[in-house]
Amino acid sequence: MATDTLASPATLSHTQTRVFKNFIDGEWVEATTGKTFENRNPADTRDLVGIFQRSAKADVDAAVDAAKRAFERWRLVPAPRRAELVFRAAEILIERKEEYARDMTREMGKVLAETRGDVQEAIDAGYYNAGEGRRMFGPTVPSEMPNKFAMAVRQPVGVCGMITPWNFPMAISSWKLLPAVVCGNTCIIKPAQDTPLSTFNLVRAFTDAGIPKGVVNIVTGFGAEVGTPLAEHPDVRAVSLTGSSDVGRIIGTIAAKSFKRCSLELGGKNPMIVLDDANLDLAIEGGLWGGFGTTGQRCTATSRIIVQKGVYQEFVDRYVERAKKLKVGNGLDETTEMGPAINEKQLQTDLEYVEIGRNEGAKLMCGGNRLDQGEYKYGFFMEPTVFIDVDPKMRIAQEEIFGPVVSILPCDGLEDAIEIANGVEYGLSSSIYTKDVNKAFGAIRDLSAGITYINAPTIGAEVHLPFGGTKATGNGHREGGIGALEFYTEWKSVYVDYSDKLQKAQIDRAE
Numbered sequence: 001m002a003t004d005t006l007a008s009p010a011t012l013s014h015t016q017t018r019v020f021k022n023f024i025d026g027e028w029v030e031a032t033t034g035k036t037f038e039n040r041n042p043a044d045t046r047d048l049v050g051i052f053q054r055s056a057k058a059d060v061d062a063a064v065d066a067a068k069r070a071f072e073r074w075r076l077v078p079a080p081r082r083a084e085l086v087f088r089a090a091e092i093l094i095e096r097k098e099e100y101a102r103d104m105t106r107e108m109g110k111v112l113a114e115t116r117g118d119v120q121e122a123i124d125a126g127y128y129n130a131g132e133g134r135r136m137f138g139p140t141v142p143s144e145m146p147n148k149f150a151m152a153v154r155q156p157v158g159v160c161g162m163i164t165p166w167n168f169p170m171a172i173s174s175w176k177l178l179p180a181v182v183c184g185n186t187c188i189i190k191p192a193q194d195t196p197l198s199t200f201n202l203v204r205a206f207t208d209a210g211i212p213k214g215v216v217n218i219v220t221g222f223g224a225e226v227g228t229p230l231a232e233h234p235d236v237r238a239v240s241l242t243g244s245s246d247v248g249r250i251i252g253t254i255a256a257k258s259f260k261r262c263s264l265e266l267g268g269k270n271p272m273i274v275l276d277d278a279n280l281d282l283a284i285e286g287g288l289w290g291g292f293g294t295t296g297q298r299c300t301a302t303s304r305i306i307v308q309k310g311v312y313q314e315f316v317d318r319y320v321e322r323a324k325k326l327k328v329g330n331g332l333d334e335t336t337e338m339g340p341a342i343n344e345k346q347l348q349t350d351l352e353y354v355e356i357g358r359n360e361g362a363k364l365m366c367g368g369n370r371l372d373q374g375e376y377k378y379g380f381f382m383e384p385t386v387f388i389d390v391d392p393k394m395r396i397a398q399e400e401i402f403g404p405v406v407s408i409l410p411c412d413g414l415e416d417a418i419e420i421a422n423g424v425e426y427g428l429s430s431s432i433y434t435k436d437v438n439k440a441f442g443a444i445r446d447l448s449a450g451i452t453y454i455n456a457p458t459i460g461a462e463v464h465l466p467f468g469g470t471k472a473t474g475n476g477h478r479e480g481g482i483g484a485l486e487f488y489t490e491w492k493s494v495y496v497d498y499s500d501k502l503q504k505a506q507i508d509r510a511e
């Protein structure tokens, strides 16, 4: 067995089993439990991607101690210098983009074009956040008193704990780590147990860029065993979770008890509205990409398509025809359009929702079955699935499935569409296809979601705008752009009185 420590993964052949350790205080170390877990390819479970440490509270404690010590040094490094390291890490990711994309497809199944995009998103986040090292703007305002100077500066929060999901294993880790580091924080990241390798690769880019010890630490393992102690640790002053709303409730409750800063980026049930005047070719392309990209396993997946009655039948016929032809397979094959589900449990959930939809009276137009013959034998594959004539109150139209199951709902017009779109507990992404600018702006105003696309599906966020949602999608924080800066810094207001006398704010007024 090859042990992957500081060696470049490129030097290890894929026929060897790679064993990955935790990264704590600048050292690659085994978990105190002595236990490990396997990371297998969901397209072919015979393929063992790597073995990772199954860590526990003691490993979290060691990482937090290291991060706490490192914080005292790191916070004093000027932000532009901190940012240079992030920039260098982004440059390293460019060199390794193909290798890391292939690792990602192997560990989580999405097609290569998408995993290349995932690594690219981390690169983009690197460049954006590196620039932030020379901005981190704060207000400088006139004082109400003479000879007094007033401004607010951003300061780091301290030790940050990060818990990530498996569907964007490098991009989402980068949204958290990169701004946190530029802002002067130190971090412990716990990646999803299905996809630790991609976060590991991101951390490796940091180590090779020369990040000082203790600034970035990775502790792998399971949610309750690593994520919970990380969120509970009193020295962790900010915790950032991207994951399901159920886990969001757990982490939010833990954080509330000690008043720590907490960012929750959670589930979605994202609507795409298609009005009668839409460019249907575009809407069909968009709906397929939004619905079946990443096998429907995006928080922003287009899981509901709300179509106005005038074009409903044509949209349904053409959409279903195209969905049936999508090529399902191993994401490492460049011709594959849709990969597997992440694991058996998720696949079973997807299949259960097919049954739920059928029992609720929705019309199953294509898909609904597991694929397990021939090339699919060792993976978690399923047909692209489309339900039509779905009622907005049905469970398949209300609950996040997180699989390749799209619901199409008829609507009377814009007002009706918006009521349907908003009638779920989530509020992450939304979209509308129309050529009418008035309707588009009406939708921008009225859709209750953190993101609205016009003439594009519900997926495709860019790193320099805030990302996140309303209602059960989170607790109001945003990642990306200045959203991240707000989370990873504390404001300090500074007053400099150079009058040489006591001036009393709100009291000493020259009337």
Ligand code: NAD
Pocket (backbone or CB within 6 Å): 163, 164, 165, 166, 167, 168, 190, 191, 192, 193, 221, 222, 223, 224, 226, 227, 228, 242, 243, 244, 245, 247, 248, 250, 251, 265, 266, 267, 268, 298, 299, 300, 400, 402, 428, 468, 473
């Ligand atoms: P999940 O909630 O099961 O797991 C997310 C992370 O939380 C994992 O690292 C997991 O190990 C950890 N975790 C699980 N139980 C925990 C516990 N009791 N205490 C602490 N940590 C715990 O989610 P998932 O299956 O990895 O990802 C899918 C979910 O993530 C979907 O709901 C999706 O919508 C959401 N998601 C949201 C966004 C967003 O930005 N809003 C982005 C991607 C994914």
